[in-house]
Amino acid sequence: MRDETRLLHTAVDDLPFNALTPTVHRASTIVFPTVESFLSRHTRFYDGYSYGLYGHPASRNLAAQIAALEGGVRSLIVPSGMAAIMVTNLALLRAGDHVLLPDPVYGPSRSSAKQFMSGLGVEASFYDPLCGVGIAALMRPNTRLVWVESPASFTMEVQDLPAIAQAAHAHGALVAVDGTWASPLGFKALSHGADIAMQALSKHVGGHSDLLLGSVTVASEELFRRIKDASRFLGLGVSPEDCFLALRGLGTLAARLERQTASALKIAARLAEHPGVARVIYPPLPGDAGHALWRRDFQGGCGVFSVVLQPRAENRLAACVDGLRLFHIGASWGGLHSLVAPVQIEGTRTVSPWRDRGPLVRFSIGMEHPDDLLEDIELGLDRYGFDREVAAE
Numbered sequence: 001m002r003d004e005t006r007l008l009h010t011a012v013d014d015l016p017f018n019a020l021t022p023t024v025h026r027a028s029t030i031v032f033p034t035v036e037s038f039l040s041r042h043t044r045f046y047d048g049y050s051y052g053l054y055g056h057p058a059s060r061n062l063a064a065q066i067a068a069l070e071g072g073v074r075s076l077i078v079p080s081g082m083a084a085i086m087v088t089n090l091a092l093l094r095a096g097d098h099v100l101l102p103d104p105v106y107g108p109s110r111s112s113a114k115q116f117m118s119g120l121g122v123e124a125s126f127y128d129p130l131c132g133v134g135i136a137a138l139m140r141p142n143t144r145l146v147w148v149e150s151p152a153s154f155t156m157e158v159q160d161l162p163a164i165a166q167a168a169h170a171h172g173a174l175v176a177v178d179g180t181w182a183s184p185l186g187f188k189a190l191s192h193g194a195d196i197a198m199q200a201l202s203k204h205v206g207g208h209s210d211l212l213l214g215s216v217t218v219a220s221e222e223l224f225r226r227i228k229d230a231s232r233f234l235g236l237g238v239s240p241e242d243c244f245l246a247l248r249g250l251g252t253l254a255a256r257l258e259r260q261t262a263s264a265l266k267i268a269a270r271l272a273e274h275p276g277v278a279r280v281i282y283p284p285l286p287g288d289a290g291h292a293l294w295r296r297d298f299q300g301g302c303g304v305f306s307v308v309l310q311p312r313a314e315n316r317l318a319a320c321v322d323g324l325r326l327f328h329i330g331a332s333w334g335g336l337h338s339l340v341a342p343v344q345i346e347g348t349r350t351v352s353p354w355r356d357r358g359p360l361v362r363f364s365i366g367m368e369h370p371d372d373l374l375e376d377i378e379l380g381l382d383r384y385g386f387d388r389e390v391a392a393e
């Protein structure tokens with residue numbers, strides 16, 4: 001079955017009221033018919049039902065959908081994308097271990113490595129996202145985990161996952177991929193060498209900027225149980241309503257991503273020609289530095305891209321962005337509404353210097369008409385004041 005069909009092929013409950021949509025069961029406590037079934041409830045921790053915290057029909061249903069989409073065996077649904085990152089770290093890393101993260105990794109992931117994992121005795125170091133097989137030189141005997149995030153949240157570098165995974169595996173390390181940008185529809189990390197595929201479901205899967213969830217998908221039962229055990233010790237449970245909303249989001253995921261990618265391609269191509277723009281960074285755009293790798297490994301994109309504006313003596317970025325009428329200023333992405341985020345790049349990288357001088361802005365293209373969005377950005381670039389500068393040069 002193809003992904004687009006599978007997205008609508010959710011398990012239907014076997015109840016007299018047999019709704020076409022997934023059922024929301026709210027419960028902390030569930031009850032058992034016999035002493036025997038109560039005393040053996042722990043055997044149903046990984047699969048069945050024993051307590052609301054450990055799984056309910058909506059979370060099991062969502063986990064099955066995400067596992068199938070990622071091409072994995074098992075998924076765990078957790079309260080946020082950040083929880084998915086941390087449950088993976090806490091399940092797989094111990095004092096004395098070393099973990100590698102790409103230099104432009106999702107900000108809270110970077111700070112948790114330095115401010116939290118370090119306190120547990122786990123050492124983190126950062127690597128150039130474009131190093132490819134060069135990662136081999138950074139592997140240490142105690143390197144247990146290599147994170148990949150592709151494309152990177154703000155700077156959109158596409159990583160050579162197969163090359164990195166091969167080198168990591170040769171050194172006995174596991175590879176975890178934050179694949180939030182493309183969603184599991186656009187990038188099957190497990191089939192390109194990852195052991196763990198992580199998603200912030202809060203973004204494209206939720207799709208409406210109104211829920212927080214994350215997923216961790218693996219290709220082995222053993223790995224799943226290690227991560228699921230960690231989630232139990234951390235007390236991580238998810239709301240059935242949020243899982244319901246994520247399942248509902250899955251139904252329109254393909255259509256939303258298709259439209260947002262088409263709109264973003266149109267807007268990005270026009271901006272790439274604009275005199276106020278130094279560079280557009282969008283892997284699906286032909287000519288982008290990551291385009292060849294993206295074409296090789298990805299099946300789809302999304303509406304998130306970044307733009308480097310022409311550097312100006314006087315930085316008028318605020319005038320440009322504050323006056324946008326259709327773009328709301330916000331850090332997230334993947335909803336129906338278009339968002340814009342000015343990026344503070346200074347101090348966020350340590351091993352792969354950022355060479356562009358102009359201000360960096362990230363756009364998340366929503367479901368509005370692309371021509372309206374383009375006009376809004378073009379008026380913003382007028383406020384930025386490129387024309388007088390370029391004319392004077």
Ligand SMILES: *Cc1c(COP(=O)(O)O)cnc(C)c1O
Pocket residue numbers: 079080081082083106149153178180181200201202203212213214
């Ligand atoms: C948003 C995001 C996360 C974190 O997800 P939350 O649900 O907001 O915690 C992790 N990685 C990437 C790439 C993200 O965009």
